[in-house]
Amino acid sequence: MVLANQLKITKQADSTILYDASLIAKPTLQLFDSDYHINSDNQQNNSTLRASMAAPKTGIGRAQVIYFDHENLKMVLKHYYRGGLMASIFKDKYLGFDVEKTRAFKELRLLAKMQQLGLPVPEAIAAHVEKHLFFYRADLITREIENAQTLADVLMKHTVDTDIWNKIGVCIKSFHQYNVYHSDLNARNILLVGGLQEPDNVYLIDFDNSYFRSDAESWKLANLERLKRSLLKFKKNVDGFIFSDTNWSALLDGYK
Numbered sequence: 001m002v003l004a005n006q007l008k009i010t011k012q013a014d015s016t017i018l019y020d021a022s023l024i025a026k027p028t029l030q031l032f033d034s035d036y037h038i039n040s041d042n043q044q045n046n047s048t049l050r051a052s053m054a055a056p057k058t059g060i061g062r063a064q065v066i067y068f069d070h071e072n073l074k075m076v077l078k079h080y081y082r083g084g085l086m087a088s089i090f091k092d093k094y095l096g097f098d099v100e101k102t103r104a105f106k107e108l109r110l111l112a113k114m115q116q117l118g119l120p121v122p123e124a125i126a127a128h129v130e131k132h133l134f135f136y137r138a139d140l141i142t143r144e145i146e147n148a149q150t151l152a153d154v155l156m157k158h159t160v161d162t163d164i165w166n167k168i169g170v171c172i173k174s175f176h177q178y179n180v181y182h183s184d185l186n187a188r189n190i191l192l193v194g195g196l197q198e199p200d201n202v203y204l205i206d207f208d209n210s211y212f213r214s215d216a217e218s219w220k221l222a223n224l225e226r227l228k229r230s231l232l233k234f235k236k237n238v239d240g241f242i243f244s245d246t247n248w249s250a251l252l253d254g255y256k
């Protein structure tokens with residue numbers, strides 16, 4: 001049975017935190033401070049740093065998160081950065097005033113809803129928005145999916161068996177059946193959990209800018225095509241990246 005999330009809001013100075021009170025008792029501002037986790041010598045609370053960087057960079061996706069332990073849970077902190085042209089000027093500043101419309105609050109609430117639907121996503125722990133006069137900065141904390149590797153990292157070293165490509169297709173289908181549109185469906189946002197040859201589970205992560213859409217075939221097919229383009233791009237840019245038409249057909253078989 002999936003327990004209901006207990007999302008609560010707390011305000012501290014210029015910050016607003018939305019958190020799941022069933023998972024975290026005291027959402028302090030420190031939890032969202034990457035320097036605090038990195039300089040974990042000054043551990044005054046029960047946070048400990050386990051690793052400071054996510055998967056290696058390949059020039060696709062920016063993937064910088066912080067893994068830490070808090071209240072006996074393994075957590076992942078992500079700070080929101082802008083992409084594209086705006087990145088060089090605004091870095092991590094976003095326009096807006098309504099906390100509910102911020103990327104962090106929207107991603108956390110969407111994660112919580114998907115969790116309740118039983119979809120394979122990381123548990124939503126907390127979203128933090130720091131308001132300034134004309135802009136905000138934001139962070140998200142999710143529960144770490146343990147023993148996981150991104151599909152992209154796996155394909156850089158290993159072949160992925162047909163039944164796993166099938167499972168990936170089944171996983172994406174489960175989201176599409178609930179009309180969840182993943183706005184950045186790529187090989188870094190698919191996690192395989194467990195042994196590489198036979199992962200127990202496939203998860204989707206990174207729902208920034210994602211949302212529930214109407215039930216239509218067109219966007220679902222476009223969403224799949226986007227993933228295929230991402231895989232082909234990796235294959236073009238990364239030596240030894242293993243991806244073939246047969247793999248893609250196996251994914252589609254699972255999706256059907």
Ligand SMILES: Nc1ncnc2c1ncn2[C@@H]1O[C@H](COP(=O)(O)OP(=O)(O)O)[C@@H](O)[C@H]1O
Nearest residue numbers: 054062063064065076122142143144145188206
């Ligand atoms: N809950 C989680 N459990 C395990 N790994 C995670 C989790 N959240 C993020 N990661 C890792 O961090 C990377 C970056 O996180 P993501 O949410 O995709 O942000 P972005 O791509 O916007 O930087 C992911 O590709 C994954 O390797």
Ligand SMILES: [Mg+2]
Nearest residue numbers: 061188189206
């Ligand atoms: Mg990502």
